Every structure is written in C-alpha cells, then in structure tokens.
Amino acid sequence: MATYSKIAFQATTMTTGTGRMVKVAATATAGTTIHTCANVPATVDEIWLYAQNNHTSDVVLTVEFGGVNSPDDLIISTITTKSGLTLVCAGLVLQGNATPVVVRAFAATANVISIGGYVNRITA
Numbered sequence: 416m417a418t419y420s421k422i423a424f425q426a427t428t429m430t431t432g433t434g435r436m437v438k439v440a441a442t443a444t445a446g447t448t449i450h451t452c453a454n455v456p457a458t459v460d461e462i463w464l465y466a467q468n469n470h471t472s473d474v475v476l477t478v479e480f481g482g483v484n485s486p487d488d489l490i491i492s493t494i495t496t497k498s499g500l501t502l503v504c505a506g507l508v509l510q511g512n513a514t515p516v517v518v519r520a521f522a523a524t525a526n527v528i529s530i531g532g533y534v535n536r537i538t539a
Contacts, residue, residue, distance in 0.1 A: 420536045424450040436467075436529040439476065439522045444483050446519035449530055452481075452511040460511070461535040462518060464504035468494040470527035479519040481509050494528055503530070 423434040426448045441447045452460045468474050473493050482488030492503050509516045522528040 418538050420538075422534050422536050424532070424534065425453075426450055434531075434533075436531040437520075438526055439520045439528040439530060440525050441519070441521040442523065442525050443521055444477075444479060444519075446477065446479050446521035448517055448519050449478075450518045450534060452509050452516040452518075453536065454511045454515055455538070456510070456512055457539040458511050459508050459537045461506050461508050461537060462504055463506055463532040463534070464502075464518075464530055465500040465532050466492070466494045466503045466520075466528055466530050467500050468496050468498070468528055470496055470524055472496055474528055475523045476503065476528050477521050478503060479517075479521075480504070480507065481516045481518065494522075500531070504532070506535075 439447045473495050476492050476494050478490040480488050
C-alpha cells in the first residue's frame with residue numbers, strides 16, 4: 416500500500432524542511448532551486464507551487480520542471496504585482512531516479528518573486 420507524506424520543499428540548506436518561501440534570485444537558466452526529488456525509483460513527488468510578486472509591475476516567471484527543454488519542461492506564467500499567491504503548478508508529479516530531478520525557477524526581475532507550496536511524497 417502506498418504512503419503519502421506532505422513535506423516542505425527539499426531545496427537548499429536554508430529552506431530545506433522549513434516551509435519558508437523561496438526567493439527567486441535567478442534571471443536565466445539554470446534557475447534558483449525550489450525542490451529536489453528523492454532519488455528513489457519507487458517514490459513520486461506531487462508538487463504544488465504558489466508564487467507571489469512584491470514588485471511594482473507584473474513579472475514573467477519560468478519554472479524548470481525537472482529539465483530545461485523548451486517547451487517540454489517549462490511552465491511560464493506572468494505573476495501579477497501584489498495580488499497574493501498565484502497557483503503555478505497544481506500537483507504535477509516527478510519521479511526520482513539515479514540522477515536527481517530538480518525543480519528550478521527564474522524570473523524576468525531578480526529577487527521580487529517568492530515561491531511557496533508543498534510536496535506530497537508518495538512511496539510504494
């Protein structure tokens with residue numbers, strides 16, 4: 416029987432397991448690391464991402480969902496200024512393997528977009 420665990424992003428030393436939002440500093444690929452999937456073939460991560468924009472104008476956000484190939488691995492959204500949390504990724508899944516699978520993000524303007532959310536880790 417599968418088990419489900421709701422976890423915080425597993426990204427960097429500063430944010431791993433804290434549940435804090437991750438500030439998007441990168442303005443090009445490879446983006447700021449948001450989450451790294453477990454390197455276990457029988458584990459699937461269901462990822463939920465919400466972005467918020469503290470800038471004075473709208474900002475284009477690109478999420479590199481496990482890769483950097485356009486358009487296959489990219490989620491591109493315009494995040495409206497000061498509008499609260501915007502759903503960017505609604506439960507898409509990635510599966511870990513021998514090579515780490517990483518979710519990264521970059522924005523047209525550095526340090527004005529923050530990403531929060533959670534991961535439902537599903538193990539067989």
